[in-house]
Amino acid sequence: MAVAEALRAAREAEVDLVEVAPNSDPPVCRLLxxxxxxxxxxxxxxxxxxxxxxxxLREVRFRPNIGTHDLESKTRKVRELIGDGSKVKxxxxxxxxxxxxxxxxxxxxxRVADDLKDMVRLEKPPSMEGRALSMILIPTxxxxxxxxxxxxxxxxxxxx
Numbered sequence: 327m328a329v330a331e332a333l334r335a336a337r338e339a340e341v342d343l344v345e346v347a348p349n350s351d352p353p354v355c356r357l358l359x360x361x362x363x364x365x366x367x368x369x370x371x372x373x374x375x376x377x378x379x380x381x382x383l384r385e386v387r388f389r390p391n392i393g394t395h396d397l398e399s400k401t402r403k404v405r406e407l408i409g410d411g412s413k414v415k416x417x418x419x420x421x422x423x424x425x426x427x428x429x430x431x432x433x434x435x436x437r438v439a440d441d442l443k444d445m446v447r448l449e450k451p452p453s454m455e456g457r458a459l460s461m462i463l464i465p466t467x468x469x470x471x472x473x474x475x476x477x478x479x480x481x482x483x484x485x486x
Contacts, residue, residue: 332357383462385415388438390430397434401441408446408465417460431459439463 327335332355336343342360345353384407386400407414416438418431435452442463450462 379411381464382412383415384412385417388416388418388431388434390418390420390424390427390434392434397437401438404438404463405442405445408442408463411465413449413462413464414446415460415462417458420457420459425457428454428459435459435461 332343336357339357341357343355344358344360344363345355347354386404386407388397388400392400404414404416416435418434420428420431424430432452439446439448439461445466446463447466448461449464450460452459452461
């Protein structure tokens, strides 16, 4: 169909003439409502974004000479953040001469990682970044537990 005829047909039907395949020979066009097409494509894009999981990087800071109770409470907070599906960056901040004793900060990080080893995986091992020692933990992919359904034979035995 000629372009002029196609445009006239589009005006008569009160729709738009949209070029679908410009690289084919001859180019392919369709008569459709372009506004509706754009709306549907944006709606489809929004729906696909809903299924995506947005993981945050949360940071929890420690000091090298942290008390046991403070360490436990911060570990509990890390457990909550991991439970929400966030990555957690554990940081031990050193002040002044504390930076010479990096092994103390490393032991704090290892203690937290050992407490959470059932639900986290190490993404980035401990490393110094300026005056801070940090590592990143991510939640392990936990498969939902399946409830076993009894077989039909078991149901028949239970009724008798």
